[in-house]
Amino acid sequence: MRIVEIRERTAPIASPIANAFIDFSKMTLSLVAVVTDVIRDGKPVIGYGFNSNGRYGQGSLMRERFIPRVLEAAPESLRNEAGDNLDPHKIWNTMFKNEKPGGHGERSVAMGTIDMAVWDAVAKIENKPLFRLLAERHGTKANPKVFVYAAGGYYYPGKGLEGLTAEMQGYLDRGYNVVKMKIGGAPLAEDCKRIEAVLAMLPPGCKLAVDANGRFDLATAVAYAKALSAYDLFWYEEAGDPLDYELQAKLAEHYAGPMATGENLFSMQDARNLVRYGGMRPDRDWLQFDCALSYGLVEYLRTLEMLKANGWGWDRCIPHGGHQMSLNIAAGLGLGGNESYPDLFQPYGGFPDGVRVDNGHITMPELPGIGFEGKADLIQEMRSLSA
Numbered sequence: 001m002r003i004v005e006i007r008e009r010t011a012p013i014a015s016p017i018a019n020a021f022i023d024f025s026k027m028t029l030s031l032v033a034v035v036t037d038v039i040r041d042g043k044p045v046i047g048y049g050f051n052s053n054g055r056y057g058q059g060s061l062m063r064e065r066f067i068p069r070v071l072e073a074a075p076e077s078l079r080n081e082a083g084d085n086l087d088p089h090k091i092w093n094t095m096f097k098n099e100k101p102g103g104h105g106e107r108s109v110a111m112g113t114i115d116m117a118v119w120d121a122v123a124k125i126e127n128k129p130l131f132r133l134l135a136e137r138h139g140t141k142a143n144p145k146v147f148v149y150a151a152g153g154y155y156y157p158g159k160g161l162e163g164l165t166a167e168m169q170g171y172l173d174r175g176y177n178v179v180k181m182k183i184g185g186a187p188l189a190e191d192c193k194r195i196e197a198v199l200a201m202l203p204p205g206c207k208l209a210v211d212a213n214g215r216f217d218l219a220t221a222v223a224y225a226k227a228l229s230a231y232d233l234f235w236y237e238e239a240g241d242p243l244d245y246e247l248q249a250k251l252a253e254h255y256a257g258p259m260a261t262g263e264n265l266f267s268m269q270d271a272r273n274l275v276r277y278g279g280m281r282p283d284r285d286w287l288q289f290d291c292a293l294s295y296g297l298v299e300y301l302r303t304l305e306m307l308k309a310n311g312w313g314w315d316r317c318i319p320h321g322g323h324q325m326s327l328n329i330a331a332g333l334g335l336g337g338n339e340s341y342p343d344l345f346q347p348y349g350g351f352p353d354g355v356r357v358d359n360g361h362i363t364m365p366e367l368p369g370i371g372f373e374g375k376a377d378l379i380q381e382m383r384s385l386s387a
Helices: 059-072 088-095 105-125 130-138 161-173 188-201 218-228 245-251 268-277 297-309 324-333 376-386
Strands: 003-012 028-040 043-050 145-151 178-182 207-211 235-237 259-261 338-340 361-363
Touching: 003 059, 003 105, 003 376, 028 059, 028 105, 028 376, 043 105, 043 376, 059 088, 059 105, 088 105, 088 297, 105 130, 105 297, 130 324, 145 324, 161 178, 161 188, 178 188, 188 207, 188 218, 218 235, 218 245, 245 259, 245 268, 268 297, 297 324, 324 338
Parallel strands: 145 178, 145 338, 178 207, 207 235, 235 259
Antiparallel strands: 003 028, 028 043, 145 361
């Protein structure tokens, strides 16, 4: 039982879309394959992973530091106690060897991508869906039914109100009942017109979330908060810089509705600082930590334990990223749901083929591992890496 090889390839997910802070014209991600010596149906068991959109591919860090550390380690040091499977926690500790604390930025993405592939391999070796494996290991009740919302509403050249509402109608037609759009890339008055156009076409029972992508200073964040208070929104997301906890805390004094943030915090320690100092309210606000960007599931488990110790329910977590790894965590550990990109960042976003959204929820298929093999366009890309 050992890891034979770890392969990485940088892949483009470029798009002409933009949010309030960046455009995606040159966006990339890293695709990873962890090849084991376990043979199933005549082929080696391979775990796959990739990092979320918004952070570029991390191949250099992987090849220079993290992959060599794993491959150079004694195989027995990476196994579980029974010796019949890999131990993701031991592999994580091996990757983090000789790394100083703090400075979580890009290395957390590199490690999180490899960690995803490791968990995929571990669940495949046990021949179980990852969400069921997680429930068994952590004493939770697996629930294959997961809430998902449709993220979109980006700024796009030539896209007016008609294009925005047509996009949102497309999400509703596919079964979503919560949709999200970007704000902060246009003046406040224009953004209000965009919001009102979407709200006007939403049927009863459907909600709109808005996302500023960390664009605002405090004065602008408050000005938006006052304007947004006139609407019944699902949430007001990431108003200011993700590390400006004081801004987030002061913003709560001006906005009584639900807020969301955390997708750009990449460690348990940063998440803890948000909970300690960011004024987030566990009765209404949402936390969006993304395991694929923040050192992987091993670190995410530490984050969840920290949240429990600080009075937060895990159902207040709706991760960023729109990937199947977070869907498995949500189904296995009882998170509040997951982001979804129905039309963007393909083939990496979305669900296994045949999975449909029904009243804002999907039902996880019983596929071993994370379930990448159930999405034909994605697994074709993955297998080209490990061929």
